[in-house]
Amino acid sequence: xxxxxxxxxxxxxxxxxxxxxxxxxxxxxxxxxxxxxxxxxxxxxxxxxxxxxxxxxxxxxxxxxxxxxxxxxxxxxxxxxxxxxxxxxxxxxxxxxxxxxxxxxxxxxxxxxxxxxxxxxxxxxxxxxxxxxxxxxxxxxxxxxxxxxxxxxxxxxxxxxxxxxxxxxxxxxxxxxxxxxxxxxxxxxxxxxxxxxxxxxxxxxxxxxxxxxxxxxxxxxxxxxxxxxxxxxxxxxxxxxxxxxxxxxxxxxxxxxxxxxxxxxxxxxxxxxxxxxxxxxxxxxxxxxxxxxxxxxxxxxxxxxxxxxxxxxxxxxxxxxxxxxxxxxxxxxxxxxxxxxxxxxxxxxxxxxxxxxxxxxxxxxxxxxxxxxxxxxxxxxxxxxxxxxxxxx
Amino acid sequence: xxxxxxxxxxxxxxxxxxxxxxxxxxxxxxxxxxxxxxxxxxxxxxxxxxxxxxxxxxxxxxxxxxxxxxxxxxxxxxxxxxxxxxxxxxxxxxxxxxxxxxxxxxxxxxxxxxxxxxxxxxxxxxxxxxxxxxxxxxxxxxxxxxxxxxxxxxxxxxxxxxxxxxxxxxxxxxxxxxxxxxxxxxxxxxxxxxxxxxxxxxxxxxxxxxxxxxxxxxxxxxxxxxxxxxxxxxxxxxxxxxxxxxxxxxxxxx
Numbered sequence: 147x148x149x150x151x152x153x154x155x156x157x158x159x160x161x162x163x164x165x166x167x168x169x170x171x172x173x174x175x176x177x178x179x180x181x182x183x184x185x186x187x188x189x190x191x192x193x194x195x196x197x198x199x200x201x202x203x204x205x206x207x208x209x210x211x212x213x214x215x216x217x218x219x220x221x222x223x224x225x226x227x228x229x230x231x232x233x234x235x236x237x238x239x240x241x242x243x244x245x246x247x248x249x250x251x252x253x254x255x256x257x258x259x260x261x262x263x264x265x266x267x268x269x270x271x272x273x274x275x276x277x278x279x280x281x282x283x284x285x286x287x288x289x290x291x292x293x294x295x296x297x298x299x300x301x302x303x304x305x306x307x308x309x310x311x312x313x314x315x316x317x318x319x320x321x322x323x324x325x326x327x328x329x330x331x332x333x334x335x336x337x338x339x340x341x342x343x344x345x346x347x348x349x350x351x352x353x354x355x356x357x358x359x360x361x362x363x364x365x366x367x368x369x370x371x372x373x374x375x376x377x378x379x380x381x382x383x384x385x386x387x388x389x390x391x392x393x394x395x396x397x398x399x400x401x402x403x404x405x406x407x408x409x410x411x412x413x414x415x416x417x418x419x420x421x422x423x424x425x426x427x428x429x430x431x432x433x434x435x436x437x438x439x440x441x442x443x444x445x446x447x448x449x450x451x452x453x454x455x456x457x458x459x460x461x462x463x464x465x466x467x468x469x470x471x472x473x474x475x476x477x478x479x480x481x482x483x484x485x486x487x488x489x490x491x492x493x494x495x496x497x498x499x500x501x502x503x504x505x506x507x508x509x510x511x512x513x514x515x516x517x518x519x520x521x522x523x524x525x526x527x528x529x530x531x532x533x534x535x536x537x538x539x
Numbered sequence: 540x541x542x543x544x545x546x547x548x549x550x551x552x553x554x555x556x557x558x559x560x561x562x563x564x565x566x567x568x569x570x571x572x573x574x575x576x577x578x579x580x581x582x583x584x585x586x587x588x589x590x591x592x593x594x595x596x597x598x599x600x601x602x603x604x605x606x607x608x609x610x611x612x613x614x615x616x617x618x619x620x621x622x623x624x625x626x627x628x629x630x631x632x633x634x635x636x637x638x639x640x641x642x643x644x645x646x647x648x649x650x651x652x653x654x655x656x657x658x659x660x661x662x663x664x665x666x667x668x669x670x671x672x673x674x675x676x677x678x679x680x681x682x683x684x685x686x687x688x689x690x691x692x693x694x695x696x697x698x699x700x701x702x703x704x705x706x707x708x709x710x711x712x713x714x715x716x717x718x719x720x721x722x723x724x725x726x727x728x729x730x731x732x733x734x735x736x737x738x739x740x741x742x743x744x745x746x747x748x749x750x751x752x753x754x755x756x757x758x759x760x761x762x763x764x765x766x767x768x769x770x771x772x773x774x775x776x777x778x779x780x781x782x783x784x785x786x787x788x789x790x791x792x793x
Contacts, residue, residue, distance in 0.1 A: 164637060166594040166663040167688040168712060170697070309600060310590065322593050329692050329715045427638040427664065428591070440612045441642030442590040 147468060149394040149461065155343025156432075158468060160460035163342035165430045168326045172334075173430075175249065177344045183248050184241075184351065196240050197355060200273070201230045203237075205356075207363035207519070212491040219512035222373070222519045223494070224360055226385065233497065233524030234353060234385045235266035235337055241352035243270040246333035253277045253332045257321040259286055259314035259381065260452035260499060261293025262524055263337030268302035278302040281320040283313040286451045293528050311445035314381070314455045318429050338382025339459030342430030346387075346459050353388025360519055361392055373517040375400040379503040380473075381417070381452050383459035385523035390465075400472060402510075403462060404503045406448035407475035415447035418475035419458045420466045428456065433463040449478035449532070450498040452524075480505040482536050485526065497524030498532060542630040542658045543684050543707045546581055547743050553765030554756065554792055555582040555745060556772050557634060559602040560619070561611030562588070563776050568619045570781050576629050578788040582745075584661065584767065587616060587635030594663050596719035598770040602777075613643050617651050624656035632686065634661040645674055649681040659684035659707055667704055675704075686710050691731040698738060705742045711735065711763060713749040719770030721749050724758050736762045753793050 147158075155161050155177070165173055183189055197203040206225045214221045226234035239256075246254060254271050256278070258264030264280040271278035280297055284306045287294050297304050307316040318340075325334045339346045339353070361371040376393055378386035380403040393399040408416035416422060423434035428443060435457035436444045448454040458466070465471030476484075485501030488494055496504065500523045512518055526533065533539065546553065556575050560568045568585070575583055588603035588611050595603070623631065633652060640648045640662060652660070660683055665674070670685060678685050684707035689698050692715060701709060713728055714721050728749075735744060743764035750759050751771035759766040768791065775787045 162666075162669065164664045164666060164669070167666075167693060167701075168594060168690050168715065170666075171692045171694070309604070315591070319591055319593055323596070323717045326594060327716050327720055329690075424642075426641060427636075429593075430664070437638070437642070439642065440614075441639035442607060443638070444590075 149464060149470060151343065151347040157461045157464035160431070160433045160463040161343055161346060162432050163430060164427045164432060165342045166326070168329065169322070169342070172325065172329055173342050179249065180245065180344050180348050183245055189244060189248070192244055193241055197237065201236050201240065202228065203355065204359045204363070205229055207360060207367065209367065210492050213488065216491065217507040217512065218514050220515070220517045222364070222517065224356060224389065224519055224521045226356060227494070227496065227500070227522045227525035231262070231266045231269050232527060233262040233266065234356060234388060235263040236269065237355055237388065238337060238349050238352040238384060239263070239266040239270045239335055242333070242335040243274050243276070246335070247274065249333060251331060251333035253328065254335055255279045255281070255321050255324045255332055256335045256337060257281050257314065257317040258337065259317065259454060260450065260497065261286065261290040261297065261528060262452060262497070264302070264304070265293050265296050265300070267335050267337070268297040268300035271302065272300045279324065280304050281307050281317040281324070283307045283311070283317045285312040286314065286317070289532065290451055290528055313451065315443065322429065337384060339384045339387040339461060340382040340429055340431060340433070340457060346431065346461055349384050350387040350391055350461060353384050354391035356385070356388035356521065357390065357392035360389070364517070364519070368517060372396050372399050373519045375402055375512065375516065375518045376521070377402040377404065377503050377506055377518060378521040379404045379453060379499050379523060380458060380462060381406070381455045381499065382457065383462045385521055387459060387461055389521040401465060401470065402472045402474060402506060403465070404506055405473060405475045406450055406453035406481070406502055407477045408447040408449070410477055411475060417446035417448040417453055417455060419456065420473040421475060423457065431460045433457050433460040434466065450481065450502065452497070452499040453502060474506055474509055476502045476505040476509070480508065484508065485533065486537060494522070495526035496522055497526050498529045500524055541682060541684055541707070543582070546630050547708060547764060552760040553581040553745065555584060555765055555767040556580050557584040557586055557767055557769035558772055558776065559586040559588050559599060559606050560616045561606030561609045562602040562773070563605065563780055565609040565611060566619065567781050568616065569623065571784070572623060572627055572631070574781065574784040575788065576627050578785045579792070580629065580788055581765065582630045582632065584632045584634040585620070587613060587633055587639055589636040589639060592636060594717055596717040596770065598719040598773050602773045613639055617655065620655055630658045631656070632659040632661055633657055637662045637665045646677050649677050649683055652683055653681035657683070659686055661686045661710060663688055667701060671704060688712050691715060691727060695738065698740070702740045702742055707742065708764065709740065709742045709744045711744045711746045713746050713759065716748055718748055722751050723755060724749060732762045753791050756791050
């Protein structure tokens with residue numbers, strides 16, 4: 147079975163481009179050109195150079211000694227938190243800003259949940275001297291204040307999304323509406339592995355540098371490219387897509403996607419799409435999403451703004467449906483405890499999104515000789531206030 | 540013969556009105572339809588509200604949110620209009636986003652529309668290629684006309700494809716915008732209207748987006764067969780409820 151996108155833009159039964167005609171010219175141009183542009187030697191060179199000198203790649207693959215001892219298995223942490231701007235998101239925004247330039251676009255729009263993608267977009271816009279507008283849910287603006295300030299300092303305009311649940315889903319709606327209203331000069335940098343084809347594939351390819359590096363780094367450290375498991379948290383799915391990408395067809399590598407259960411799967415305040423979702427259309431693709439029996443998209447909940455999304459990318463929907471991926475959901479409380487534990491054991495404060503991935507070790511046993519790579523998608527600076535409030539530090 | 544085809548043969552410019560079902564009150568649907576027909580509206584688009592209406596501006600978004608809060612569902616809408624053909628004879632089109640239709644089941648949805656006497660569907664986020672591959676046969680089986688959109692950015696080749704796939708009229712979005720975002724037409728629209736006219740399409744065109752009064756209606760229908768008013772009518776409903784619909788309609792066509 148293939149886990150890559152097919153020529154029609156589908157992963158199994160998921161994906162496609164369910165967009166109104168107003169978006170068709172832009173999405174179609176992108177579809178026709180994205181692979182050609184990405185394969186141009188000058189594009190590759192510029193992309194690789196920026197990832198190295200500007201982002202600081204390769205990000206380390208760190209053997210977590212004390213964490214490994216505690217859970218009696220071999221845990222390697224992929225340090226995407228050490229990237230410039232503090233998360234994996236910048237891998238994709240570097241790629242897409244170079245894409246936008248080659249498509250002749252002058253104005254950049256983006257959606258953001260935790261603010262990491264917004265900051266990464268504002269950063270590359272400052273770098274390239276392009277106008278930047280970031281849509282962010284009003285609730286997320288309140289809970290991720292440091293990132294809002296960073297975006298503003300970087301010269302971006304942060305526009306609040308006031309509709310619906312006032313979180314990532316609604317910010318995405320507003321960004322899409324902006325693109326409908328500004329089809330000629332604007333490129334939409336989607337941050338997650340969602341949206342109409344070719345976005346999920348394009349974002350995944352830009353993020354795939356994560357698993358590309360894991361392969362050679364693990365070879366250096368363990369003498370083999372393949373771990374037994376790769377673990378990543380999953381909202382829309384960009385960091386998981388990047389961490390899984392080069393292992394999708396290595397069937398002996400277990401792929402573990404960790405969703406946010408919020409206050410608990412059955413509390414009505416959750417974002418665990420694989421459990422609560424059903425096939426449908428969201429933000430231009432067919433995938434699994436949380437919805438009413440009547441097809442209205444429901445409002446998710448998670449303590450982590452970056453996982454507070456009612457869908458998963460179509461690649462992940464396919465990994466779930468085909469059984470290739472193992473899906474685990476983690477509550478707010480479990481995630482917060484895991485975040486604090488990582489801080490105490492390894493001296494690393496993770497983003498609350500990434501804390502969800504670390505909570506897997508309490509939920510699931512690994513063998514002592516298993517090699518487990520966990521993707522630490524972002525650092526916790528932006529969440530400091532949330533940690534302080536939660537633990538009354 | 541489908542009522543839409545009959546209507547398109549009439550020798551006059553057509554006025555089409557959009558409203559969101561379940562707004563301002565849950566049970567306003569049928570009275571609004573009856574009142575619109577009574578006052579000479581040619582065609583009605585009944586909006587099936589959706590939680591995440593991507594192509595709509597604030598006015599229609601807010602009406603959709605309110606309609607959903609009022610309890611509107613696909614099933615309730617079908618029940619409200621199940622006897623509509625006893626009192627209303629103008630063409631009725633359901634307009635909405637694809638996910639609620641997909642969840643209802645596309646075939647079940649089309650069957651129900653056909654039983655009620657709905658003449659066509661407008662589903663902006665159901666793309667042309669998916670329609671043709673997966674759903675065209677179902678629409679045709681139940682005698683439903685699917686209406687596609689074009690915009691000023693749609694190139695001639697794509698317009699020809701859409702014209703070939705259409706069997707009623709083409710919904711000409713007047714400008715690059717969400718609904719209700721812009722009012723009035725400028726040079727871009729004039730060029731666009733002229734370009735479309737010169738293409739001699741087999742399907743007549745009905746212009747939507749940016750039409751709110753008699754001026755814009757007349758401009759839009761100089762070349763096109765008709766025009767659609769949505770956000771301006773929703774604003775009227777917000778202000779007046781279901782009263783004074785006659786005044787609203789009479790001011791458009793003077």
